[in-house]
Amino acid sequence: GLIGKLTRTILEASTSDMADLVRNRPGFYLSVNVASADLREPDFVDFVTACCRARGLGNERLHLEITERNEVDAETAAETIRTLRGLGLRVGIDDFGIGYSNLAYLDLLQVDYLKIDRVFVAGIDRGAIGSEIVDHIIELAEARHLEVIAEGIETAEQRAALLSRGVAFGQGWLFGKPMSALDFARLYVDNQTRPSETQPPHLRVA
Numbered sequence: 001g002l003i004g005k006l007t008r009t010i011l012e013a014s015t016s017d018m019a020d021l022v023r024n025r026p027g028f029y030l031s032v033n034v035a036s037a038d039l040r041e042p043d044f045v046d047f048v049t050a051c052c053r054a055r056g057l058g059n060e061r062l063h064l065e066i067t068e069r070n071e072v073d074a075e076t077a078a079e080t081i082r083t084l085r086g087l088g089l090r091v092g093i094d095d096f097g098i099g100y101s102n103l104a105y106l107d108l109l110q111v112d113y114l115k116i117d118r119v120f121v122a123g124i125d126r127g128a129i130g131s132e133i134v135d136h137i138i139e140l141a142e143a144r145h146l147e148v149i150a151e152g153i154e155t156a157e158q159r160a161a162l163l164s165r166g167v168a169f170g171q172g173w174l175f176g177k178p179m180s181a182l183d184f185a186r187l188y189v190d191n192q193t194r195p196s197e198t199q200p201p202h203l204r205v206a
Contacts, residue, residue, distance in 0.1 A: 003035045011051050015062070017181035019055040021188065028188070031063040033094055036072040039080040049087060059088035065115065067094050074105035081109055092149070097133055106144070114141050118152020118172070125157035138165055 011032055015022075018030050038044050052059050064084065066072065081091050092113040093106075097120060116137050120130035134150075141148045150162045153172030162170060176187065 003037055004041060007032075007034050007038050008047060011048065014181075015051045015055045015057060018185075019057060021185050022055075022057050022061045025188070025192075029061045029063055029090075030057075031065055031092075033067055034064050035067055036077060039066070039077045040073060045080060045083050045087070048084065048089070060090070063090045063092060063112075065092045065094040066111075072105065072109075074108050078105075078108045078110065081111060085110070085112070092147075095151075097137060106140070111146065113147035113149060115149045115151055116167075121150050121152045121158055121162070121172075122154075125155065125161045131161070134162075135165065138167065 014030060014032055022028055022030055041047075048062070048064070049059060051057075052062055066077070084091055090112040092115055093109070093111055094115045095117045096114040098117045114137060116134055120133045120137075122128070122130065124131045124134055138148055140146075147169065148167050149169040149171065150167050151171055153159050153162065153170045153174045155174060158172075159170060159174060176184075179187070
C-alpha cells in the first residue's frame with residue numbers, strides 16, 4: 001500500500017536532482033516510473049504538475065512511464081493519461097510485453113511510446129524467440145504511430161540488431177550503468193561535447 005507514497009517521493013527527488021540539467025539542456029527530458037495505482041489517485045495530475053512548476057520545468061520535459069507489472073484500470077488510466085498529455089507531458093508504457101496483457105487496452109490508453117522489456121532484447125542478436133516478440137511490438141507501435149525504446153542493451157550486437165529493425169532509442173549498460181545524479185549530469189554534459197563511441201548518432205540514448 002505504499003506505492004503511491006514511493007512514486008511521489010521519487011517524483012519530488014528526481015525533479016529536484018535533475019532540475020538544472022533539464023532547464024539548461026534543450027531536448028533533455030526526465031523519465032519517471034509510475035504505477036497504475038497512481039493514475040487512480042484524484043490529485044495525481046495536480047501533484048505532477050506542481051512538481052514541475054516548483055522546479056521551473058516545462059511539463060513537456062517530464063515523461064511518465066507506466067509499469068505493466070500491475071493490472072491497469074484502463075478507463076480511469078485513459079482519462080488521466082489524456083489529461084496529462086493535454087498538459088504537455090508525455091506518457092509511455094514500461095516493460096511492455098511481460099506483465100498484464102495490454103493489447104486489449106493499448107488503443108484506449110493513447111500513450112506516446114512503448115518500452116520493450118529487457119528479457120526480449122537479451123537474445124535478439126542470436127535469433128532467440130524474444131526477437132519475434134520484439135518484431136511484433138515494433139509492428140504494433142508502427143501501426144499506432146508510437147515511438148519504441150529498447151531496454152537492457154548490453155552489447156554492440158544487440159544494438160545492431162535493434163538498429164536493423166528501425167529502433168531509434170535505447171537504454172542499457174552498453175551506454176552507462178546506474179550512477180548518482182551528479183555523476184550522470186557530468187557524463188551527459190561530457191557526451192554532448194565529446195560523443196561516446198557507444199552512442200552513434202543514429203541510435204539515441206533514452
